[in-house]
Amino acid sequence: xxxxxxxxxxxxxxxxxxxxxxxxxxxxxxxxxxxxxxxxxxxxxxxxxxxxxxxxxxxxxxxxxxxxxxxxxxxxxxxxxxxxxxxxxxxxxxxxxxxxxxxxxxxxxxxxxxxxxxxxxxxxxxxxxxxxxxxxxxxxxxxxxxxxxxxxxxxxxxxxxxxxxxxxxxxxxxxxxxxxxxxxxxxxxxxxxxxxxxxxxxxxxxxxxxxxxxxxxxxxxxxxxxxxxxxxxxxxxxxxxxxxxxxxxxxxxxxxxxxxxx
Numbered sequence: 001x002x003x004x005x006x007x008x009x010x011x012x013x014x015x016x017x018x019x020x021x022x023x024x025x026x027x028x029x030x031x032x033x034x035x036x037x038x039x040x041x042x043x044x045x046x047x048x049x050x051x052x053x054x055x056x057x058x059x060x061x062x063x064x065x066x067x068x069x070x071x072x073x074x075x076x077x078x079x080x081x082x083x084x085x086x087x088x089x090x091x092x093x094x095x096x097x098x099x100x101x102x103x104x105x106x107x108x109x110x111x112x113x114x115x116x117x118x119x120x121x122x123x124x125x126x127x128x129x130x131x132x133x134x135x136x137x138x139x140x141x142x143x144x145x146x147x148x149x150x151x152x153x154x155x156x157x158x159x160x161x162x163x164x165x166x167x168x169x170x171x172x173x174x175x176x177x178x179x180x181x182x183x184x185x186x187x188x189x190x191x192x193x194x195x196x197x198x199x200x201x202x203x204x205x206x207x208x209x210x211x212x213x214x215x216x217x218x219x220x221x222x223x224x225x226x227x228x229x230x231x232x233x234x235x236x237x238x239x240x241x242x243x244x245x246x247x248x249x250x251x252x253x254x255x256x257x258x259x260x261x262x
Contacts, residue, residue: 026065100233
């Protein structure tokens with residue numbers, strides 16, 4: 001992730017409407033509340049956005065500066081734990097598929113409880129899907145090449161796990177989420193052909209949708225909605241309109257289910 005404007009710290013800050021100056025001020029304030037002094041300035045933040053990892057103490061200050069509790073920090077997983085949006089919903093865009101997957105994975109690690117997405121947000125996603133062009137396939141990075149055999153293995157093993165999902169859901173759900181994390185990593189950092197990119201997006205959409213239903217059945221509604229949204233982004237990237245319609249239906253069902261219980 002070489003472009004500063006796409007770094008999760010930048011996205012999280014912009015989602016909250018914060019300027020760089022305000023972020024620096026809030027980081028320093030977080031240190032001051034502990035009787036400490038932070039040397040953070042705008043130049044240091046820019047270094048973080050170019051790939052330098054802040055130490056664990058600074059990451060705690062960053063979380064608090066963004067209005068999040070310190071226990072959300074996973075210092076060894078910087079910057080993936082950062083929230084990308086103010087409400088957890090990444091808008092559809094030409095390069096939104098991987099950020100949406102990261103948001104779903106981050107939500108899975110979050111200890112707090114959120115509500116499902118609002119009807120207005122769901123309507124906006126549906127409108128974006130209907131009106132906007134298909135998202136561009138994820139741009140391959142200068143990482144290790146992704147082999148076709150490995151993608152085929154992920155596809156085959158996903159199908160096997162799905163067939164056994166009703167027998168041992170407590171085990172298959174964990175394995176499916178591990179597959180989803182692997183696919184996300186490949187999309188974000190791997191090097192692959194356009195044909196493999198299409199297969200990876202399709203697999204990410206399927207895994208996210210399957211995970212969403214697992215989490216919905218377990219009562220983890222925030223995690224479920226984030227996975228349905230991530231699936232929608234990847235179906236959009238793959239140009240799979242049938243799956244997109246199915247996913248919007250899943251989100252609508254969840255919203256109706258939630259409203260019925262109130």
